[in-house]
Amino acid sequence: MRRLLKLAGLALAALLGLAVLLALGARLWAEHKRQRVVVIAVAELPPLEGAAAVQRGRYLFESRGCANCHGLDGGGRVFAQAGDGTTLAGPNLTPGGAVASYGGRDWARAVRHGVAPGGRPLLIMPSDDYVRLTDADLGAIVAYLRQLPARSGGEARIGLPFVAWMAYGFGLMRDASERVDHSVVPAEPVAEAVSVEHGAYVASLCVGCHGAGLEGGRVPGNPPHWPPAARLAPGAGSVMASYPDAESLRRLFRTGLRADGSRVAVMPFESLARLSEVDVQALHLYLRGGGTTAPSTGKAAPTPRRP
Numbered sequence: 628m629r630r631l632l633k634l635a636g637l638a639l640a641a642l643l644g645l646a647v648l649l650a651l652g653a654r655l656w657a658e659h660k661r662q663r664v665v666v667i668a669v670a671e672l673p674p675l676e677g678a679a680a681v682q683r684g685r686y687l688f689e690s691r692g693c694a695n696c697h698g699l700d701g702g703g704r705v706f707a708q709a710g711d712g713t714t715l716a717g718p719n720l721t722p723g724g725a726v727a728s729y730g731g732r733d734w735a736r737a738v739r740h741g742v743a744p745g746g747r748p749l750l751i752m753p754s755d756d757y758v759r760l761t762d763a764d765l766g767a768i769v770a771y772l773r774q775l776p777a778r779s780g781g782e783a784r785i786g787l788p789f790v791a792w793m794a795y796g797f798g799l800m801r802d803a804s805e806r807v808d809h810s811v812v813p814a815e816p817v818a819e820a821v822s823v824e825h826g827a828y829v830a831s832l833c834v835g836c837h838g839a840g841l842e843g844g845r846v847p848g849n850p851p852h853w854p855p856a857a858r859l860a861p862g863a864g865s866v867m868a869s870y871p872d873a874e875s876l877r878r879l880f881r882t883g884l885r886a887d888g889s890r891v892a893v894m895p896f897e898s899l900a901r902l903s904e905v906d907v908q909a910l911h912l913y914l915r916g917g918g919t920t921a922p923s924t925g926k927a928a929p930t931p932r933r934p
Contacts, residue, residue, distance in 0.1 A: 654789065657796035664746035665804050672731030675766035684771025687764055690901040691832050692756065701772055703781020712788040715751060719781030720772050734769050741803025748804035750785055755807045756835040759814045819905055826913025829906045833859060854892050859914050873911040
């Protein structure tokens with residue numbers, strides 16, 4: 628009996644040791660993944676200037692989720708903090724921040740592909756929402772940011788619990804470069820109007836959480852306690868059945884409350900509440916009219932290389 632207990636104890640100790648080694652190995656691999664270089668070719672972003680571009684850029688910055696992570700003044704912001712050690716802060720995007728030296732290609736890689744100028748992957752950037760941005764819209768956002776008053780500080784902060792780094796090392800949590808489909812190219816411009824085509828373009832901001840087909844489900848890379856994203860596409864289980872008109876959708880964006888009065892746990896309502904009436908009506912028309920995927924953008928972009 629003692630021999631069996633001893634063997635069981637040794638087996639348990641071996642298993643615990645193996646678990647520790649696997650955990651440490653995953654953490655080391657996570658750091659290796661963070662420091663890898665992703666090489667992707669992008670076209671130069673045409674520079675935009677003038678009052679109209681700045682005004683459009685401000686609207687997009689405030690309504691497409693940028694301000695949620697970077698602050699309305701662009702100076703950086705802590706947007707997630709929890710007792711488990713999680714602290715996430717978006718960096719300062721004003722001329723006084725780390726982006727001061729960004730050129731057009733740097734902006735295109737970072738925003739659309741989740742890759743910093745030196746090739747390091749960005750961990751949190753929701754590039755899957757922005758990869759379809761037209762050159763004009765991305766250029767307008769850059770024009771707006773470049774004319775903001777320079778602010779100091781506001782560095783990016785990524786603090787995650789050990790278990791989250793393990794998940795990243797094991798591939799259960801993906802960084803921005805891993806999540807985005809690099810074969811997607813910028814959308815062709817469409818007129819701002821209450822149309823299915825414009826609604827499909829606005830719906831691109833939903834892709835990161837609700838999926839490329841807006842079918843909903845578990846959001847890759849989110850904490851385990853976060854609820855799955857709702858299905859927006861037509862079909863069984865679509866939440867759009869509860870929003871028969873654009874005003875009901877607008878009410879959700881303004882209040883954060885579902886049609887039945889319950890509160891939505893996770894959505895960027897600070898930005899969604901700033902959507903224009905045309906954008907809300909077009910989005911509603913698209914989501915209720917049978918659109919199930921973001922618009923195709925034609926030819927594929929260059930495939931990224933990971934040395």
